[in-house]
Structure formats: structure tokens, C-alpha cells
Amino acid sequence: MNQPEFDQLSRREREVMYLVHEHGEVCAETVKNEIETPISYSGARRYLSILEEKGFLTMENRGNKYFYKPVANTTEVGLKFMKKIFGSFFAGSPTLGIATFMQKEGGKLDDQELASLEKLLQDVSSEDDQA
Known part of the structure; x- marks a missing residue:
């Protein structure tokens, strides 16, 4: 189902x-x-x-x-919403959506959250280089 x-x-x-x-x-x-x-x-x-x-x-x-x-995995539901939001409000661009969020909310992230975000971005970049 x-x-x-x-x-x-x-x-x-x-x-x-x-x-x-x-x-x-x-x-x-x-x-x-x-x-x-x-x-x-x-x-x-x-x-x-x-x-x-x-x-x-x-x-x-x-x-x-x-x-x-x-019933549905919360992360998967969140990803569906993010795709829809990026498509509807940020011309389909995750980069523009995340950049806008960071401009508005980035000051509210602590050092650990920022370091974690940097690591995630590096990991994604490494995966792209290997593909």
C-alpha cells in the first residue's frame, strides 16, 4: 500500500x-x-x-x-517537503534555499551545528568528486 x-x-x-x-x-x-x-x-x-x-x-x-x-519515516517526509519548498520558493535551487535560510537563521546556529554543517557539505562534495 x-x-x-x-x-x-x-x-x-x-x-x-x-x-x-x-x-x-x-x-x-x-x-x-x-x-x-x-x-x-x-x-x-x-x-x-x-x-x-x-x-x-x-x-x-x-x-x-x-x-x-x-507510519512514514520523518526524514523521508522532511526531504519531500524540502524538495517541494525548493521548487516552489527557490527556483528549484537547494543552494538558494539553504543560503537564504543561513542568511536569516545562521546566527542562531551554535559552533557545533555550524561545524556539523561544514562537514556534511564537505562529505557531499567528496561524494560528487568520486562520482
């Missing part, structure tokens, strides 16, 4: 999915307390159940709580 697409979800369903991917696992209480736009506990439960029925989440019962995890 193919994974359903985020594009098929309502705004609220996407908002819940972003939260699930951010945390890796949530219960209705987490959704109620942490979602950006207010939602009741029963509303959070309803959306989690809907997303499970649609194939986006798996559910596990632990005691009197239900915990939900994403």
Missing part, C-alpha cells in the same frame, strides 16, 4: 501530523497542549483517529492512553 500524501490532508490534519513528526510519538493530551491553534481533548483524539484510519499513524494502547506514531 502506498503512503497517502500530505497534500490530501486538511490544514488541521497537517498541523497534527507536523506535531507527531516533531515529537515522534504523541497522545491526545500532547496534541491538545502543544498544537498552535486551540483544540479540545476530544478533538485531538478525533484527529488522531482519523489520521490512523487514513494510514498516516499507528496507534499503541498503553494502560488508559493511546499513543500515535507516524
